Amino acid sequence: EIKRRWLAFFESKDHVVVPSASLISEDPSLLFTVAGMVPFIPYMTGLVPAPYGRATSVQKCVRTLDIEEVGKTTRHGTFFQMNGNFSFGDYFKKEAIAYAWEFLTKSQDEGGLGLPKERLWVTVFKDDDESISIWREVSDIPLQRIQKRGMKDNYWSTGQPGPAGPCSEIYYDRGPEYGRDGGPIADEERYLEVWNLVFMQFERGAGSGKSDFPILGELPAKNIDTGLGLERMAAILQGVDNIYEIDTTKIILDRAVDLTGIKLYVRVKSSGGSCTAVDTSSGANNLTASISCPTGINEVDANISGLNVQPNPMTNGAVINFNTAKAAMYTLRVTDITGKEVLFKEIEARTGENKIAMERNNLTAGIYFVQLNDGKFSVTKKFT
Ligand code: SER
Numbered sequence: 001e002i003k004r005r006w007l008a009f010f011e012s013k014d015h016v017v018v019p020s021a022s023l024i025s026e027d028p029s030l031l032f033t034v035a036g037m038v039p040f041i042p043y044m045t046g047l048v049p050a051p052y053g054r055a056t057s058v059q060k061c062v063r064t065l066d067i068e069e070v071g072k073t074t075r076h077g078t079f080f081q082m083n084g085n086f087s088f089g090d091y092f093k094k095e096a097i098a099y100a101w102e103f104l105t106k107s108q109d110e111g112g113l114g115l116p117k118e119r120l121w122v123t124v125f126k127d128d129d130e131s132i133s134i135w136r137e138v139s140d141i142p143l144q145r146i147q148k149r150g151m152k153d154n155y156w157s158t159g160q161p162g163p164a165g166p167c168s169e170i171y172y173d174r175g176p177e178y179g180r181d182g183g184p185i186a187d188e189e190r191y192l193e194v195w196n197l198v199f200m201q202f203e204r205g206a207g208s209g210k211s212d213f214p215i216l217g218e219l220p221a222k223n224i225d226t227g228l229g230l231e232r233m234a235a236i237l238q239g240v241d242n243i244y245e246i247d248t249t250k251i252i253l254d255r256a257v258d259l260t261g262i263k264l265y266v267r268v269k270s271s272g273g274s275c276t277a278v279d280t281s282s283g284a285n286n287l288t289a290s291i292s293c294p295t296g297i298n299e300v301d302a303n304i305s306g307l308n309v310q311p312n313p314m315t316n317g318a319v320i321n322f323n324t325a326k327a328a329m330y331t332l333r334v335t336d337i338t339g340k341e342v343l344f345k346e347i348e349a350r351t352g353e354n355k356i357a358m359e360r361n362n363l364t365a366g367i368y369f370v371q372l373n374d375g376k377f378s379v380t381k382k383f384t
Helices: 002-012 038-045 064-069 093-105 129-138 230-238 247-260
Strands: 054-062 079-088 120-125 146-149 155-157 162-173 191-204 215-229 276-279 289-292 304-312 317-324 328-336 341-349 352-358 368-373 378-383
Touching: 002 054, 002 079, 002 093, 002 230, 038 054, 038 079, 038 162, 038 215, 079 093, 079 230, 093 129, 093 162, 093 191, 093 215, 120 129, 129 162, 155 191, 162 215, 191 230, 215 230, 230 247, 317 328, 317 368, 341 352
Parallel strands: 120 146
Antiparallel strands: 054 079, 079 215, 120 162, 155 162, 162 191, 191 215, 276 289, 289 304, 304 317, 317 352, 328 341, 328 368, 368 378
């Protein structure tokens, strides 16, 4: 239904509906189709004249750029579909922003998605004041819900030489139960990115990561490349916490549970909700922690009652003990003093005491932080 509405909306705005291309990219620089724009790269670089000025598609994607995030968040998948609208030297920022606002906020009876305007937030590239003016002109979003970000977050390319440009992203506020106040710059689990509008205007050269590359110059024309995550939008509209539990994926998981008899848990780490971890440390080798929850313990479905790290200098390893009120899934994350993750594990914990051994090659002498998290609340402990 979301796909149908999407294609109908952009068709009504004179876009040619283009079927999804193969998941295996034809672009020689990419193994997989990482975004909806990949099949259109030759039109953006000017290598092939665009057969139309405007196009729309729902493209199957494998996002190799974000593959390390899969399994750690509620919003990244190995496979996803991207609803896109594209302009090849036709319209630019103003229309792209106006179409996005219209589609998201128009009522469902009128063919939109009917999202409440007060839930929407926007980010723009740090130097792009023009986009802020356009947002103010074509939408009624208040200035306080527009935030600026740098290259890493608001400048998009495939990760390879080719088209690139600053972008403006649209986020949906899932509410305080998902994380901290303060907009997308504060918490991307609570403020879920749903739509990226890329102003494809430049050509980038070789380099690594999301920001370490040169801008070689302007593309022959100013293009638009947008992508709305189909599964993320489905999660919002279906009122589920994560993209794995939307209707089209849940039936597969339910069947796997039936066939294997293994209970399904979907749990992710969070920033700790509204809980306060209280340190009752009693010495370097005998650390314990307890948790108190100002909003009422009943909201915690698995209360973490203790965490005890016992470093073993003989092996350079450590044993982590924790007590739980209830059997549940936990994530255990250990970081060094620079914030580098040395261990990340999902643990199916028993009621009562649990022991987790950390292998010796994960640790050298130093200061570490261990964080145990049940998806809503977390305990963090330091050990040496
Ligand atoms: N290419 C951009 C992205 O994948 C917008 O479609 O996020």
